[in-house]
Amino acid sequence: MNILLSGEFEASELHVWQQSLRAALPDAHWLGRDEALAVADTVEVAVVANPPPGSLRGLPKLRLIQSLWAGVDRLLLDPTLPAGAPIARMVDPAMNASMAETALWATLALHRGYFDYAQAQRRGLWQPRPQRRADSVAVLVLGLGQMGLTAAKRIAQQGYHVSGWSLRPRADAGDLDGIAAHAGQAALPDLLAQSNVVINLLPLTPATTGLLDARCFALMPRGAGLVNLARGAHVVDADLLAALDRSHLAHAVLDVFRTEPLPADHPYWSHPQVTLLPHVAAQTDPESASQVVAANVRALFEGRPLAHLVQVERGY
Ligand code: NAP
Numbered sequence: 001m002n003i004l005l006s007g008e009f010e011a012s013e014l015h016v017w018q019q020s021l022r023a024a025l026p027d028a029h030w031l032g033r034d035e036a037l038a039v040a041d042t043v044e045v046a047v048v049a050n051p052p053p054g055s056l057r058g059l060p061k062l063r064l065i066q067s068l069w070a071g072v073d074r075l076l077l078d079p080t081l082p083a084g085a086p087i088a089r090m091v092d093p094a095m096n097a098s099m100a101e102t103a104l105w106a107t108l109a110l111h112r113g114y115f116d117y118a119q120a121q122r123r124g125l126w127q128p129r130p131q132r133r134a135d136s137v138a139v140l141v142l143g144l145g146q147m148g149l150t151a152a153k154r155i156a157q158q159g160y161h162v163s164g165w166s167l168r169p170r171a172d173a174g175d176l177d178g179i180a181a182h183a184g185q186a187a188l189p190d191l192l193a194q195s196n197v198v199i200n201l202l203p204l205t206p207a208t209t210g211l212l213d214a215r216c217f218a219l220m221p222r223g224a225g226l227v228n229l230a231r232g233a234h235v236v237d238a239d240l241l242a243a244l245d246r247s248h249l250a251h252a253v254l255d256v257f258r259t260e261p262l263p264a265d266h267p268y269w270s271h272p273q274v275t276l277l278p279h280v281a282a283q284t285d286p287e288s289a290s291q292v293v294a295a296n297v298r299a300l301f302e303g304r305p306l307a308h309l310v311q312v313e314r315g316y
C-alpha cells in the first residue's frame, strides 16, 4: 500500500512521524510528493499535516485524505484539493486530554490571579488579594466538540460553573456532567454576559472567523478573562487589545495567532495582561495519532465506515 505523507514538518519531526506511522502500519510504503507522483495510480491515501497548497494534485485515485491536525481550516483553503476524496481530521483522546489540561491551567490561573502574582513577583511586590471560590466562577466553553467537551468536563470537575456553546442543540444536553449546554447564535450574548472566563475551542469557519470582537468583549463582565486555544483568526486583535487596555477584560491567554510564529513586533508579546503560548495547547502525539491513522486506513481497505470525516460544506 502506497501512502503519501505530506506536511509542514521539521526534519527531526518528520523522522519521528515516519517511525510512528511505520510501526502502526508496517505494510505501507510512505512516499514523499515526488515519489507519490511517480506511482500516482497506486496512491489511495494521503496523510497530511497542513501540506502546501497543491500537494494533493495529480493523485487521481485518492480515497482518503487523513489530516494529522484536528483543525482542517488551512487544508480546506487549498483550491486544488481533489473533489470526491473524503477528508478525515485527527481525533485522538490523548490530544483532547492535553487540551483539557491547558484549558484547566488557564482557568485556574485566571480565577486565582496567578498571572498577576507572576507580574507582581517581577516587580518585587507582595500583594495578596481576596480569594474566590471556584463555584462562584462561571466558565463558558465555545465549541462543545472533541476538545471543548473534554475541557468543559475537566473544568467542571474542579467545581467551576461551566456552560458550553455549540452550533446545534445537543441531544444529551440534560446529561453532560453538570455542564449547561446551549446552542445557536441567539444564545451567545447572555452566555457571554454571565461568564468570568471564556474559552474558545471552535473550529475556524466563515461563521466563526472574527467572532471574538468588540461586541463580544463588551458583553463580557468587567474583569473577565479570555482564553483562545483554537485559531488566531477567531479574534479581532485590535478589539482585544482595546478591551485589555481599558481593563474591561483583565487578561487574555493566547495560544494561537493570525500569523505564526507571532511577529516579533506584535503588541501581544509585551502586553502585561497577555500570557502567550507558541501554539502548544494540544500537540498531536505521533504515537497515539499514528494508531488513529492506522485504524482509518484499515477501515478504508476493509470496506468499513471511515471515522471523523469532515463536513466540507460546514467547514469542520
Ligand atoms: P469539533 O469536535 O469539530 O468541535 C467543534 C465544536 O464547535 C462543535 O461543538 C460545533 O458544534 C461547534 N461549532 C462549530 N461552528 C459553530 C458555530 N458557528 N457556532 C457555534 N458552535 C459552533 O472540533 P475539536 O476537535 O473540538 O477542535 C476544535 C478546534 O480546536 C479545531 O478546529 C482547532 O482549530 C483547535 N485546535 C487547537 C489546538 C491547539 O494546540 N491550539 C489543537 C487542536 C485543535 P456542533 O457540535 O453543533 O457541531
Ligand code: GLV
Pocket: 068, 069, 070, 071, 072, 090, 282, 284
Ligand atoms: C492544532 O492546532 C490542530 O488543529 O491539530
